[in-house]
Amino acid sequence: MANFSSSDFRPYVIDTSVAINLEASHIAVEIFEALGRPVVIVDTVPAELEGGRGHGAKVHHAIADWQRRSLAIVVQLSAAGNETFESLIAGSAAATLDDGEAATIAHAVDTAAIAVIDEAKARKISAERFSALVVASSTDLILDPLVLAALGKDRVADGLFYALIGARMRVPRERHAEVVHLIGRERLPQCLSLPASVRRTT
Amino acid sequence: MTRDGRNLKQIGERLRKAREVAGITQADAAAETSMARTTLVAIEQGQRRVRMDEIQLLARLYKTSANALLRDEAVHVDLTPRFRKAINADDDGIHEAVTLLSDLARAEVELENILGIKRSFNYPQERPILPGDVRQQAEQDALELRQKLGLGLAPIRDMITLLEMDLGVRVYVRPINPAISGLFAYDDMLGACILLNARHPLARRNQSGSHEIGHLVATRRSPEVLLEHPFTNSREERYSDAFGRAFLTPGRAVMQKFHEVTAGAAQLTRRHVIILAHFFGVSREAIVRRLEELKLARDGTWDWFERNGKITDEHERQVLGDLKPADPHKAETDRPTTLRLAMLAAEAHHRELLTEGQLARMLKLDRVELRAMLDGLENEEGEADGQLQLK
Incomplete structure (x- = not known):
């Protein structure tokens, strides 16, 4: 897995979990506009959310809205993508991923795009199997310098906070300090998806 | 599970079971996926290799995932066919309860398999009902089980814990249709599974649980829907009723x-x-x-x-x-899943054996519900601060 850099302008392929986090931030549209590049979603993701309750249904509607605004495109896997997909979903539980996670990685590998995925196991499997694949997280997108420049620090901080409390977004360890600094101490106790140690030490 | 020749039959079998769980006929599945019915039949019989795009189409139609179909450890057991006699076509309440019991038991077994947990069963010896007075037989069998469990004549303080910890039965207390007191099913892979109605008061749940132990003793191969107002009075039912009474109130x-x-x-x-x-x-x-x-x-x-x-x-x-006794299992019924399942799921996630997506699908939870469940358990564990390490 290659390191992510915010100056890498290849398309983002986002996973179900990332779509849920961005929808919960209330600033998904502004984030996509600021990023200035297509956000790609493999059709497995809306299929997973379709007919779901609560958050699933809301995010399914949100994806349709992003498509209407031409901020996101929903694609199908190619034949090569399907082969990678199969290698990621068939086998032992420990070595496989759920369909949305696998399809996101497969499409990103197939099109040399950036896979946006928060799940630690999926990131580990990507690193082991696709050394050239660049993987980013929901937090990377929300805290992208382009987003900060377009929306300002306060709106980004609010979006981050809403994603944390509304979707219980996972934040990679290396971005904990930045996130804590941005959302501020007073709001930290409400962010139960941040590790207890992070909430306590500040 | 790879789609090579060795596995065609197994994949076909899994697809058939997934279709049955979804309650879809072969004809409807074929039509919905623009496949000839004969093709689907051949796939289900393991005579034709199924393409990945076909697996994905079928998985979506059956409300499952390709990963759930091709994951080695996935448990593909459906209890619904066993209850066919008990389920009227229009009885959504029973159908929902049976599906719930199937889902919970299947998830628990798969999580145990993935984590390498060998569950110990301590089922009572089977005692087929003999000709003669069923009540007398039930009284004797109930007393025998009490002795075996070391209960003597003492009252049973916690039926759920007795079922789960002493007997090794998979027992779930969930809110289901009020007309249903409980479900009992036995499967070679899942073991004995009982679903009790969280909407019923504690005392009634104890009686339902005790009745179901009677089934486990005498008629474990026959699944049962225990209704609040049963309309059958078979020897088997009379045995389980009498067993239940004798077990709780010797x-x-x-x-x-x-x-x-x-x-x-x-x-x-x-x-x-x-x-x-x-x-x-x-x-x-x-x-x-x-x-x-x-x-x-x-x-x-x-x-x-x-x-x-x-x-x-x-x-x-x-x-x-x-x-007036508190209801110790009532609080748990407000959780999206059972406490044991939640702990198994958290462990599998913590050890990076299963992803959030895999777990959400397995437990039939919304992703955010699952995250809340995992966060809750992580916070509880955080309290220990690693001082009480298990060997």
């Missing part, structure tokens, strides 16, 4: 306690009934019926109370006050 113990509680009294009063029901953890009606059965009260005693002001919750509150 005759000798009821006689002893009855004499202690009513010492010096000329009549059976509401207070006596309430104290006895509380002691044995059964409903007021159940203890009075048991007193009638044991000839400690006249036949028709319960009906007399019913006609003459009943024995109400308010009466119980006046007699027991703070002694």
